[in-house]
Amino acid sequence: MRRGVNSPARAAIGAAHLRTDRWWLSPAATAAGLLAFVVYSTWRAFANADYYAAPYVSPFYSPCLAENCEPMKAGPNWPLFGDWWGLSPALIILVFPLGFRLTCYYYRKAYYRGFWASPPACAVAEPHTAYRGETRFPLILQNIHRYFFYAALPVALILTYDTVLAFRDEDYAWGHMGLGTVIMLVNIALIWLYTVSCHSCRHIIGGRLKHFSRHPVRYRLWGWVSRLNARHMELAWASLISVALADLYVYLLATGVFDDPRLF
Template identity: 80%
Template sequence: MATGIEPSPQAGATGVQDASRAAIPARHLRTDRWWLAPAVTAAGLLAFIVYSTWRAFANADYYHAPYVSPFYSPCLAQNCETMHGGPNWELFGSWWGLSPALLILIFPLGFRLTCYYYRKAYYRGFWASPPACAVAEPHKKYTGETRFPLILQNIHRYFFYFAILVAGVLTYDTALAFRDEHYNWGHMGLGTVVFLVNIALIWAYTLSCHSCRHVVGGRLRHFSKHPVRYRLWGWVGKLNERHMLLAWSSLISVALADFYVFLLATGAFDDPRFF
């Protein structure tokens, strides 16, 4: 059927400009502000990258009894501030002279970098691959995640296991947030609420992961023979529907939890107590 648009061969052209594709002079036919979503995404991710980099290398103001920043827990080096009763494992001993946050952030960072949603977010926001639906990417060829370094995205499922461990440690830290500055139980302050909200969002985001959904319900031929796994798969599936919202919410909450501890540690204000 004739469309009125004839192919226009271009020497060396690839992708949407290939000779086999319809020749459309305009880069795209969208009239809305399609660039807004990737621009906001890039700005949000860049803001978190700048903030987390600053805090990770600061190596200070990350502990105020009974709270410890989620960026610095568990502590794997000997040069940590004293965290009475907290997870100080000192696996790297005294030779590690840099910020102890650099030893632990690789795991939650790796989990988020390889996450299916975050891939979409930064592929579009930073690499314009593609920048938006029905908008051609500026790259001459597309290899997907079949070559180095993007083929490393396939290790996402392994980072998921580490993310479970980190979430477990942060859950323990949240339990310790119910102590006062003298490490007596029965305390509840604003920081306790901040940590409760943060760990709830971290668990929701972690469990909404596509890899978690596969671990729970993958490789099953008959759900009827595995009712427990089917029920769990259904629950994870409901979380997975909100994976993008949980990804952003948990990203913001973990930064806010760290910033709250920073404000307490620098003496900006005292933690308001409820009881």
Template identity: 80%
Template sequence: MATGTEPHPQADAHGVRGRTRAAIASGHLRTDRWWLAPASTAAGLLAFIVYSTWRAFANTHYYHAPYVSPFYSPCIAENCKPMHAGPNWEIFGGWWGLSPALLILIFPLGFRLTCYYYRKAYYRGFWASPPACAVAEPHKKYTGETRFPLILQNIHRYFFYAAILVAGILTYDTVLSFRDETYAWGHMGLGTLVFLLNITLIWAYTLSCHSCRHIVGGKLKHFSKHPVRYRMWQWVGKLNERHMLLAWASLISVALADFYVFLLSSGAFDDPRFF
């Protein structure tokens, strides 16, 4: 018969199995397919990681006049010179023979890796921390983002500033896509539409960022005294509601834009021109 002095059945456990947590033997009480969302997220992110890694190290087929892959723009290494019909951009010399994308991708990938949505995505998808709502995580303890390396997630705002610059450069590339292969203006091809779609989603995702919302409307005590910032905050807030959707859509679109340039550059087909 229980006396009320028996030790907690999980007294020697840690984390979610610790003595201060509910003594539930099963890992969860959910009856739905809770594992489907984190598994799908992990599969999607893994597919992009594999593709982007291949393209970043390929160091080829990233330009077909007038399109330049977003993975390689701005191309600021010596081995990018053939793609430029204008000023010399060889800021970093030959980049030791490595792909210039290894330098360029640091900034957009840093922005996405520290993004609030992507943190949730890969924490659940890869680290199972936690794998889903109301499902116990397998880790013995939880320190959050207070220790290295996860404390580096706090530099997300600085990557946001870099992402704005990257979006500006990709906007410039989109404008240049209204040229033909001889760099004459007033033309449009299928690639132009691909680039327009991509830059629209890139800007929407970038501006839907939580850091952007805080920069626009944060630290204001009275919205009535700042009507312009208030309207901007409302607009960014509407984008922020769709942050997850925009994160995935822009991730797919940037890969699509790169793959389209790859197909053109490798000679798979010619860019259909509308005018």
């Protein structure tokens, strides 16, 4: 039996769709952007090198939880995994922020459309003959997004601590501010804005309240998060780009491409 747009209940239109604009441009650009980040982050996560340049530490490697971490005084360095962990220490911690983004409502929409064409665009039929949504494995695991939100909070706090330490110079004396400090500040600001604009955060703050009048503080917080939530897509992309640029900047400093310009 024919299904979807070709089912007997639908109008007999020969064209696959009636859109005449460049509808494919948006999903193609989304797929290209996400693929570029996946390639870059995979390379850097497995590199296991050049992630520390005093006083900066790459956000991909903080906190460092293995004994094979580069010696560093910037950022948390807790060898909880001991010396048995022989792979890159980034693989221990990146699972949490990446899991948070992978299960994010916006990112799900983005890569469903960009990579799976489900659907590729509004008013454009998807090529799949059946739709099961997120009710079966593995997509049912998307429902653990709120738990990844809880895990992303301490990671954001640790990156905030790293940013505070970025106000030291290469000798770990306070009062320094370089270009790297500015990059770290912008990055952590965008990470926090993306994190708190999450749909799960909005639901946790005010999703189960029946009477906002009885909870004025939570109502104010809910309203603030709701305004941020309207910009969740922009914040998702901005924070994704900023975290990659922060890591790239530390990599360029660590490999000696240039020195960190000091602002004061």
